[in-house]
Amino acid sequence: MNYLAHLLLSGPDPDWQLGGLLGDFVKGPMKGERPQAIEDGIRLHRRIDLLSDQHPAYLNALTRLGPQWRRLGGIALDIWFDHLLANDWQNWHSQSLETFTDRCWSNFRKRQQWIPENARAFIHRAEQFKLLPGYRDVAIIQRTLERVGLRLRRPQPLADMLPLLLADQAALEHDFQQLFSDLTHQAEQFRLETGPRKPSGQ
Numbered sequence: 001m002n003y004l005a006h007l008l009l010s011g012p013d014p015d016w017q018l019g020g021l022l023g024d025f026v027k028g029p030m031k032g033e034r035p036q037a038i039e040d041g042i043r044l045h046r047r048i049d050l051l052s053d054q055h056p057a058y059l060n061a062l063t064r065l066g067p068q069w070r071r072l073g074g075i076a077l078d079i080w081f082d083h084l085l086a087n088d089w090q091n092w093h094s095q096s097l098e099t100f101t102d103r104c105w106s107n108f109r110k111r112q113q114w115i116p117e118n119a120r121a122f123i124h125r126a127e128q129f130k131l132l133p134g135y136r137d138v139a140i141i142q143r144t145l146e147r148v149g150l151r152l153r154r155p156q157p158l159a160d161m162l163p164l165l166l167a168d169q170a171a172l173e174h175d176f177q178q179l180f181s182d183l184t185h186q187a188e189q190f191r192l193e194t195g196p197r198k199p200s201g202q
Helices: 003-009 014-022 036-054 056-064 073-087 097-109 117-128 138-151 158-167 169-194
Strands: none
Touching: 003 014, 003 036, 003 073, 003 097, 003 169, 014 036, 014 097, 014 117, 036 056, 036 169, 056 073, 056 169, 073 138, 073 158, 073 169, 097 117, 138 158, 158 169
16 A cells, blocks of 8 residues: 555544555664554555555456566555546545545644654655646546656566556456455554544644
8 A cells, every 4th residue: 555545544533644655764673662553553564565466466466467467566556556546536534535634734733743854855745746636537547657657676667567467457446446445444444453542633
């Protein structure tokens, strides 16, 4: 799952949402260096990634891209699934996508001391360029694939997968709906089992 999906799956608590985002930037074991709810959000992020990678719908979607993309297809799928989520947002959340993301960035500004520098740079860029609402646009997805491909240890033409994603859009939409419905349930269960945490500030 990519940034937008993780923010939504983290639930309404701003601390959990920040943890959901930081899961892409914070590696290694949790050591109590951040508030418990933020670390819980990071743990949820990692659980979601594990569940997603093993889910039959995700594996079906990966197979659709062909064996030549077996190793890198998951990167493109995560980005494409954010595109599908952004375009179907009203069926997953009561707020508009713009309101949801603006509120996340506002809440995160109050938690700067817990955000590593690389994550701060991403948040600033995402807010400035309205990146996550922009995921509705296929042209933005293409540029995102290009940038991500260039940042890999060995640069790869990830944007070459875009025609495959577009050609199989209906089937991938079905895979995404199955996957995200299950992940939504699993994330809710994780938050309930972990227990409520008092937000550090709204």
